[in-house]
Amino acid sequence: MTGVEASSRPVRENGREFAFTPEDFRTIAAVLHGDAGIYLPESKSTLVYSRLAKRLRLLGISSFKDYCKLIQGSHGVDERQAMLAALTTNVTRFFREPHHFDHLKNTVMPALAARARAGGRVRLWSAACSTGQEPYSMALSVLAALPDALRYDVKILATDIDPNVVAAARTGVYSRDLLEAVPASDRKLLRRAPDAGADMWRFADEVQELIAFRELNLVRSWPMSGKFDVIFCRNVVIYFDDATQEAVWKKFIDVMTPGGRLYIGHSERVTGDGGRLQSDGLTVYKMPGDLR
Ligand SMILES: C[S@@+](CC[C@H](N)C(=O)[O-])C[C@H]1O[C@@H](n2cnc3c(N)ncnc32)[C@H](O)[C@@H]1O
Incomplete structure (x- = not known):
């Protein structure tokens, strides 16, 4: 039939x-x-x-x-x-737009690692994290530059409007095919997850514990009070109307530290108040000043 x-x-x-x-x-x-x-x-x-x-x-x-x-x-x-x-689409993948993660690890993390080792606070945010591939890629980039990150005041906030994807991201369990893009050097941080099925994997505790997963709607008020050194907001504002995009860029600027970086999707551009940010042409925007 x-x-x-x-x-x-x-x-x-x-x-x-x-x-x-x-x-x-x-x-x-x-x-x-x-x-x-x-x-x-x-x-x-x-x-x-x-x-x-x-x-x-x-x-x-x-x-x-x-x-x-x-x-x-x-x-x-x-x-x-x-x-x-x-x-909405939740399409995402590990190390999507890999130059962002190279930039985070090699250009941004050295200053942030020095600050963390000196007892300072370091905050990163994946602002539309979908099923988690983006914040886990950020965590692996942080750990590559600062392997003992957990000993310091370093945290990644990962948020999305959709509670289902936030729940999936929090479990951090992925099939081997999704993990293909994880560099060989980072695979030592993967553990088998037999409870989740054959050939399923999860990240080691030291990766998971760096990340706090929360539900958050970018177009409502944000509960966080502290500022962020790094924000990834990729492939989400493209679905917003122009006025909403401008309002969101403005809110990001308000919560970024001097020298902080905003990473956006390759088909997006920062508008309105975002003109205050310096672009390096690689869809990475920088707040005036330096990370210290
Ligand atoms: C295409 S995914 C992008 C995932 C990841 N940032 C990346 O680039 O791979 C878009 C995500 O934006 C989320 N989203 C849509 N509207 C949102 C809003 N108003 N606030 C927060 N997240 C939103 C969706 O639930 C979806 O998970």
Whole structure:
């Protein structure tokens, strides 16, 4: 029996299982924008339909009109979270854009390692960490420059809006194929994780303990009070509208130390107040001043 025969729901004239009007699209886009700052152009309408049709099926809802009522109502909080997860991409990988990690290890970490050894505080932030590959790559770069980092006041904060990816990142368990990009010299920091399945691996405690994983929405207020020497915010603001992007860049600048670095995705650029930052042309931005 094929999937089509198996479905008891009538297929509409336009080949769609559920009625989906431009107004439904606009409601969904407005809710997503209000919750996460993400801008959905009309051209994403087909994608929205196909990603959310699965949610409607799962919930036993028969139209997008009813789905819109659910996400706008007081009982819709959990579904809005599920909608956000369905509509955003969590694509990431270890040492994505490897020059960022070389830069962190070779250009930034020597000054930060010296500060840490002198008793100072060092803070790094992966601001849209997805399933954790980015903060673990940062931790490996920190440990390459400062192998005993755990003895000092060095911490990496790793945050994402999606609680599911934060939970996955916190376990730090990955299959061998995902770990292919981890340099051979860092593989000594991997341990087998037989409880998670055959050929599954996790990072050693000294890597895990450097990182604190939290849920955080970049377009809401941030609870942290201290400043950051290094921020990775890559491949997330690209989904925000221009005004939201500018507001986020401004908030980063407000929490960066003199000489601190902001690493962004290769298709992103810092706008607005970000003009205060110096770019080295490698999608690495520097706060005026020096790391001390
Ligand atoms: C494509 S992944 C990028 C992961 C990683 N930074 C990288 O470059 O490999 C985008 C992540 O941004 C998160 N995200 C989307 N909107 C967000 C928001 N408003 N606040 C925080 N994270 C958000 C998504 O949940 C997703 O995990």
